[in-house]
Amino acid sequence: MANGERELWIQCVDWLMSTGLLDSSASSRLSKPADLASMLRDGVLLCELVLRLQPGCIDRQNIFMVNRMSPFMWSKNISLFLDACQKYFGLNEVSFDGQDTTIYDLSLEDFGRVLRILSLLSHTSQALRLNLRPFPDHTPNTNGACREVENQIYCNLRDQVEEMASSADETQQYDFIGNYPSTADEKKREEIYDCILTQRVPKTKVESAKYAEFKPTNERGFCIKEILDTESNYCDALNMIIETFYNKLKHKLSTDNHNTIFMNIKNIYLTHQKFLQKLTPAALNALGIDDPSCIDGKENLHMAGVFVQFKMDFVAYAPYCSLLKSAVGKIDELERTDSDLRQYLNELSKSAKFGLHKQSQFKLQDLLVVPMQRILKYQLLLQQLAKATSDVSEQQQLSDAIEAMADVSYYINEVKRDHEAIEVISHVQRSVIMQDGVSSRFDEHGRLLQDGLVKISDYEETTRRPKQRYIFLFEKLMMVCKQKGNTSLYDFRKAHLLSEYELVENEPEITSKTSTLSRKLTSGFFDNTNLTLVRKGFKGDSASSANLQLIFKSLQQREAWKKELKKAIEINCPSKAIAKGHNLLYKTYSHAVSCSICRKLLAGKFYQGYHCSGCDKDMHFDCCHVQNCSRKPIPASRTKTNSISSIIQPFRPGDLVVSRQSINSTDSSRLSCNSGDVIEVIDWSMDGTIVGRLTDLPGRTGKIAVDFVVRFSGTMRKSTSERGRMSTGSIENNVDRPVSLVSMAIINSSEGISDITQQPWYFSELGREQANQLLESTESGTFIVRHSVQQQQFVISLRYDGKAKHMKIEYDNITQNYYLHDGRLFTNILDLINFYRSNSLSEAFNNLDTTLRATLLRTNLYKVLFDYEGNDPVKYLTLRRGDIVTVLDTVGENKGWWKGKISRNSTELSGFFPISYVESMNPEHVESYTFNSNGEREPQHLLVPSVSHDSKDDESTL
Structure with a gap:
């Protein structure tokens, strides 16, 4: 068949083979268009192709070696490829309109476009200079349509590629590239390692006449000798690098460049000097060479014991190995831009000779790789020694050493992997345009697990119509963005904390909001390719008003996202660990820490593991x-549920804390404050920080580390008595003061039962039937707390599922704690109520999956106690002391804000205001809210009934 008659994709494969880019095994693996499309999809092969045709046209360090489905990284690689085509190959006639970066999407037109761009490359002077036959013989039309026969060939390409990707082996994804840099470099580096450490006689010989005469006669002897000799050679190599390069380049390079290139190699050298001093007598002892001059009288360690002893010292290799790529890249950059330095480095390389041949010389880039090779070799060397050892006790010691070195290797690899992950996250952060000057480090959200275009329907938006958005799924949150035109930038839209959601895999129930007809119309596509995230505490019919619907293009894409979403949700709330009673904090450790359970290192560079505040263990x-939490045991009592307890936070939204020191940060996301400032907690993060608001300046918010604050208590009242809203008078006298989740703690400045009398949800002595009347027609989750005269006990009365539920608050006389179930104790009722404002009651009662969502307000008229002026007059309501505010809506209550209106100078103003700046006007009425048929919130006035102290109604617990 003539070249022009063959299908274009087959001609493309032949041309790629002729470039030498693909090895001989590739032809058998490229049997259909989907195979080629899958190979080209992430852009790595495209970048390697232009580097083969024009060396240096792309900085290889900028290529993302993608090991997962990541359109973001694919597009970055493809952008590199397209830029090189335009800049170095003169392909200006190709339409680079920004849409080309969606090549990874692999629609019919895109794949045809890829083939035509590659065809154009085959006709460039760089390709022809390599005597490569172009395809097809004529120059292709870049904007022409595919032939009808190819239309049939490329149909369903996306489904085929995604199915292949779901079962692909990530470890073999680049092994089809002939002489791929990583493979070629690895071979070259192994040769260098052997030349420097294995094939030569140690320059620094072991000071033992007996060892100099020693000739091993068995495999074990050979192994021990190899370990000792190569360690001696390694120390020589490190010394050479320091003497020849490190010291001499100190005055040639800037401090920053010098630190970038050599990192912590000097500390590593000092560590191995000590290691060799310990290893030498242990090795001689293992060989049966009794030489007093080499035996350390203080210790008599086995060789394996020396490795175990230095395990924590060897973690210093983690930063070295993770920064090695940057070090080599910096040397390459300096050699390209500074010819004098390049010549000087060549001279230094010539003076640093190794190996058996005088001609042996190595570049600094190659020598810096040797330490990484050495630390990763220890496990293999010890495994060889273990195989040659027959003594059982010695084998156990070697097993411990092998495990220690394997742990170090894994730790190093994970730190290196996390370093690369943080680089990717920084690329994402530079590509996302945040709103309203919001500033935060994206790596605080954990590792990036998945990204891509997804249709999403958000329950908080006015219209539930699905919108196409670009989603970045991190371990801790899901960031929703919108692509900015045809650029590689994204506008931030919203973020959802994954700890607040559950993944629902079963089909949604048919309700009044989802008719049978609409379900039938969408079942073919919607149900098979969607996932539902429901806010915790919402189930059944109410779940539809608090969920996120994610709609995917294919079943394969849905399965990939489901896997990562389940992983992220479990990371935030490890269900099995919580069932064991642990109070976990998912945290970043600044130094190497070992797991309290398995004793292995918590690997990685950030969010390496969990700390339990109950048993003080890192895991x-x-x-x-694996183990139950060993905190103080809970007193035995009746348990009402088998539900899993929630993670206890150090501070909850609404808590008051006091700054322990003055902080003046230039980072706008951090909270600047003075020592002694009172801060109310808005949110708590598992990274060890809280988002707080200054009580004196509510407009000033930001992050602050929990280590810098202490909990506000009654003993601090004097020191804060002159702080405006925090004054003693404002705390003690405002009995009817409206309280939200945020402002509750302001009133709770002392502990004990008397605190709840200050709360608007406490209705003193009230009977069951009267509570039922109060809660009738209120929204689900509305509650009050009352005192039952008959039971002489505090009771929570709650509206749920159209009925009033009544729950006794139990009291333990021994521990003097309050609880709804004995797996969760509280020192006072206020703390108990605060906890269940944000945590489901299903922990204590079966079939009661709701929080204490709303309180009954005694009036919608409030008097302003303090002046307040927001930073946005359109959004926030300006308050003047003595003003009368009418509450319009309690939206934002969980953040400490209500929406209200004020009439001033014949003008009606509306906006948000801080709840704690006002007090109630009329205690004779209770304000609650219901929803009308349009879904709008409507106030409903409820008269407080007269209280009968002789009420005898039944107070049985729910």
Whole structure:
């Protein structure tokens, strides 16, 4: 068949083979268009192709070696490829309109476009200079349509590629590239390692006449000798690098460049000097060479024991190995831009000779790789020694050493992997345009697990119509963005904390909001390719008003996202560990820490594991469910449920804390404050920080580390008595003061039962039937707390599922704690109520999956106590002391804000205001809210009934 008659994709494969880019095994693996499309999809092969045709046209360090489905990284690689085509190959006639970066999407037109761009490359002077036959013989039309026969060939390409990707082996994804840099470099580096450490006689010989004469006669002897000799050679190599390069380049390079290139190699050298001093007598002892001059009289360690002893010292290799790529890249950059330095480095390389041949010389880039090779070799060397060892006790010691070195290797690899992950996250952060000057480090959200275009329907938006958005799924949150035109930038839209959601895999129930007809119309596509995230505490019919619907293009894409979403949700709330009673904090450790359970290192550079505040243990994700929490045991009593307890936070929204020191940060996302400032908690993060608001300046918010604050208590009242809203008078006298989740703690400045009398949800002595009347027609989750005269006990009365529920608050006389179930104790009722404002009651009662969502307000008229002026007059309501505010809506209550209106100078103003700046006007009425048929919130006035102290109604617990 003539070249022009063959299908274009087959001609493309032949041309790629002729470039030498693909090895011989590739032809058998490229049997259909989907195989080629899958190979080209992430852009790595495209970048390697232009580098093969024009060396240096792309900085290889900028290529993302993608090991997962990530359109974001694919598009970055493809952008590199397209830029090189335009800049170095003169392909200006190709339409680079920004849409080309969606090549990874692999629609019919896109794949045809890829083939035509590659065809144009085959006709460039760079390709022809390599005597490569172009395809097809004529120059292709870049904007022409595919032939009809190819239309049939490329149909359903996306489904085929995604199905292949779901079962692909990530470890083999680049092995089809002939002489791929990583493979070629690895071979070259192994040769250098052997030349420097294995094939030569140690320059620094072991000071033992007996060892100099020693000739091993068995495999074990050979192994021990190899370990000792190569360690001696390694120390020589490190010394050479320091003497020849490190010291001499100190005055040639800037401090920053010098630190970038050599990192912590000097500390590593000092560590191995000590290591060799310990290893030498242990090795001689293992060989049966009794030489007093080499034996350390203080210690008599086995060789394996030396490795175990230095395990924590060897973690210093983690930063070295993770920064090695940057070090080599910096040397390459300096050699390209500074010819004098390049010549000087060549001279230094010539003076640093290794190996058996005088001609042997290595570049600094190659020598810096040797330390990484050495630390990763220890495990293999010890495994060889273990195989040659027959003594059982010695084998156990070697097993411990092998495990220690394997742990170090894994730790190093994970730190290196996390370093690369943080680089990717920084690329994402530079590509996302945040709103209203919001500033935060994206790596605080954990590792990036998944990204891509997804249709999303958000329950908080006015219209529930699905919208196409670009979603970045991190371990801790899901960031929703919108692509900015045809650029590689994204406008931030919203973020959802994954700890607040549950993944629902079953089909939604048919309700009044989802008719049978609409379900039938959408079942073919919607149900098979969607996922539902429901806010915790919402189930059944109410779930539809608090969920996120994610709609995917294919079943394969849905399965990939489901896997990562389940992983992220479990990371935030490890169910098995919580069932064991642990109070976990998913945290970043600044130094190497070992797991309290398995004793292995918590690997990685950030969010390496969990800390339990109950038993004070640090644990891996896979280890935190192995043991029960060993905190103080809970007193035995009746338990009402088998539900899993929630993670206890150090501070909850609404808590008051006091700054322990003055902080003046230039980072706008951080909270600047003075020592002694009172801060109310808005949110708590598992990274060890809280988002707080200054009580004196509510407009000033930001992050602050929990280590810098202490909980506000009654003993602090004097020191804060002159702080406006925090004055003693405002705390003690405002009995009817409206309280939200945020402002509750302001009133709770002392502990004990008397605190709840200050709360608007406490209705003193009230009977069951009267509570039923109060709660009738209120929204689900509305509650009050009352005192039952008959039972002489505090009771929570709650509206749920159209009925009033009544729950006794139990009291333990021994521990003097309050509880709804004995797995969760509280020192006072206020703390108990605060906890269940944000945590489901299903923990204590079966079939009661709701929080204490709303309180009954005694009036919608409030008097302003303090002046307040927001930073946005359109959004916030300006308050003047003595003003009368009419509450319009309690939206924002969980953040400490209500929406209200004020009439001033014949003008009606509306906006948000801080709840704690006002007090109620009329205690004779209760204000609650219901929803009308249009879904709008409507106030409803409820008269407080007269209280009969002789009420005898039944107070049986729910």
